[in-house]
Amino acid sequence: MTSQNRRGSGLVVLALAGLALAVLPWLMFWQQLPANLPSHFGLDGRPDGWMSREALFAVILVFDLVGAIGLVTLAMRAHRMMVAPATLTGFLAGFFLGLGIGMGMASAIPGLGALNTSAAGALGPIVVVATSLLVGAIAARLAQASARKPRRDDASPPAPALTLAPGERAVWTGSASQPLWWALGGALIVGGVLALILTREFWGWLLIVVGLGIGATFARIRVQADHTGLTVRYTALAWPSTHIRLRSIQRATPIDVIPSQWGGWGYRGTVLVAGLAAVVVRKGPGLRLDLTDGRVFVVTVDDPEGAAAVLNAEVARRPGSGGEPASGEE
């Protein structure tokens, strides 16, 4: 089983099974489908845009193929990739495939989503979200199993630690900023305003909200490391924030974050579903947390050495800790 996973065959099976599952509802219900299907819904849940069933099938098939091709490509390359990027890529490709499966089910299965505008139609979005996350999670785990395991002789980067006397406490605060996020948010807002003016559709508002949200989240993050663990706070949001409890942390290491290795910019992955999450606002120095259950969390932050030093020191003096011995002391 291990060697099979190393060849990524699980991912290929997932891709083929996913494609089959994506096409199945269409095959089963094609005769019963009307010539035109809703392809766009207004704010009240009633459809206000239609496509021919052929066109809708084709559009959704594109999602299926993007996801499936992504999984197959990953299957061929995973054994040469490190665990983190492989897991994230698997999650993304699986998510796309799951999205296509869910949309196909919501569109083609009578009563599930698109054909009814009554309460039964509410199931549609739930199905889409559920299938996306589920297939994403499965793909992430398969990719994780297929990726290159760190070899015993891979040099472990040094994990700095402070020496803290029993009565001593330390708190480290830092930040990472990338003003371009405001520019991106601004562009989306402008696009949304244009969309509202030109088309009067609700997704103009969506663009504006997303634009505001992106700028308000990633333009400048603040990071605090102390005895409670690590906390990441987002630019203009008091909530949500990201908190990793100290007891979940095994080891903190300063690293250089190259966004492509961590799935790109923004909030990548999910610790819950993909076993790995990264907050990447810019390229450059960052902090990597290896958690006690094997999961990994990364956050870009300036001068991460201090944060790592505090966390490793607190981990080391945690009662009953099996914390990593520090390789350097301050």
Place this chain on the structure above:
Amino acid sequence: MLLRIDDASRVPIHEQVAGQVRAAIASGALAPGERLPPARELATGMSINVHTVLRALQTLRDEGLVDIRRGRGVTVTGTAPELAAISEAARSLVADARRQGMSDADIRRLVDGAL
């Protein structure tokens, strides 16, 4: 910015916090114009009362190292780095002089002599 406090020290916690922030300003870890994290978050991180942190910040404000403004939080002043270095030097002087057994009056006479 790294802040360390020590329960075992005879220096009151609020003075330790002020000293740590002063050191951060003097070393450049906190730059002029930079905003400090909210006092509440620092207090929770160090397991101390938020009023202790506020007292430290007020000391720094009185020394001209930070500005405290409603809605803008606590920001480092433009002249803070130089002031912080001088303030630390003054504290060192007083600590050294006291170690030598000098009284406060002696120390004042010493500084007067240098003016």
